[in-house]
Amino acid sequence: MKTLTDDALAAARRYLLLNARLIDRLRCESLLDGAPPDRVLAVLRGYQNADGGFGHALEPDLRGPDSQPEPVEVAFWILDELDAFDDPMVIRACDHLLTVTTPDGGVPFVLPSVRTSPRAPWWETPDEPPGSLIPTASIAALLHKHRVDHPWLAPATEFTWAAIGKEDKPTPYTARAIVHFLEHAPDRDRALGEFARLREAILATVALDPDTPGEVHFPLDFAPEPITLPLFGEEVLERHLDALIDQQGEDGGWRPNFPMWTPVVAHEWGGFTTVARLRTLKAYGRLTS
Template sequence: MKTLTEDALAAAGRYIQLNARLIDRLRYDRLLGGGSPDRVLAVLRAHQNPDGGFGHALEPDLRGAESQPEPVEVAFWILDELDAFDDPMVTAACDYLVTVTAEDGGVPFVLPSVRTSPRAPWWETPDDPPGSLVPTASIAGLLHKHKVSHPWLAPATAFTWSAIEAATELQPYTARAVLHFLEHAPDRDRAHEQFVRLREAILATVSFDPDAGGEAHFPLDFAPEPGELPLFSDEVLERHLDALIDQQSAEGGWAPNFLMWTPVVAHEWGGFLTVARLRTLKAYGRLPTGG
């Protein structure tokens, strides 16, 4: 079993300093035990708009200031790692979600307002987009995890259950969102039933070869920390944790494996993903002692 060395961890810190956004530099400091959660929250708050949604390139591929549903998910993952779901940003974001929820109870993947700003080419939508499991399922899962009560959550949960129970085949990002929801949905019997039914469909979206090229989705993308639902064996996870350590770049970071459509996003995603990879290594006990 490999463990990230002290020198490799120091290299990751240098990479963060040279490439990452302020919010990810502060998340890195917090992860390694020396940073203040209040400073991370202050920077995150600057990404929140008066309507309660998030924008301003919190999701690096959405460059505009306007609120979109997906940056709410990004914000909630950061609040999750800080265990800060009592922050007023959460209620304000849920109030925003109510205003953009489709008639089916889910929030769309992206709203038509995205057309006014630079964005990655996959952020496209019809004029009247329906609800989508991405990001509805992940947002609902995080709210359930932290036992948040808000009027948006019940219809969003009903939408998510309906979409999951109708699903037979999944795309990787959808599979990851479904798995996260099932990890935290309060109806545990129903969650386990759907996990058993969809387990093979979820696994069909996973790349088990650590050296797979292109936009592959690996086991640790689905299980960035130990979870309740047994999707992968310990052997698979250990192999991919070893590979993750080996995949650290000469510059000290972990590079994205999807399209970098404009130069700045390579740095922003690199910093974001490097923090994410270090969080995974820490969750599985693969950082140096004290890291």
């Protein structure tokens, strides 16, 4: 079993100092050094708008200031790693979600206001976007995980169950959202039943060879920390954790495998991804210190 050496960890820290956003540098301090979350939370608050939503390139491919659903998910993942779901940002964000939710309870993938600012070319939407499992399922999952009570959650949960029930060949990103939701949904019998039905379809979206090139999704994208759903065997996870250590760049960072459409996002995604990889290695006991 490989572990990330002290020298490799020092290289990752240096990479973050040279390339990452302040929020990701502070996340690393909290993750590795046990620094209090206060400074991360203070910076995260700067991304939250007066309407309670998040923007300002918290999701690096959405460069504009306007609130969008997906940055709420990004903010909630950060709050999750800090165990800070008691922060007032959560309820304010949920209040905002109520204002952009479709009648069936889902949140759109992206809102038409995205057109007013630079963004990656895949952020497109019709004038009246439908609710989407991305990001509804993952946002609902994190609220359930932390037992947040808010009027947005029950309709969003019902939307997610209904949408999952219609899936039989999910895309990789949709499959990941489904796994997140089924891991934390409070109705465990229903969650395990849907997981059993969809397990093979979900696995069909996963690149099990860690050397697979291109924009693919690996087991650790579905299980960045240990999960209870029996999706991958220990041998698969161990192989990919070894590969993750080997994939660290010469400059100390890890980079995503999807297109970088403008220079700044390469740095921002690189910092975000490097913290995510360090978090995964820590979660699976692969850091030496």
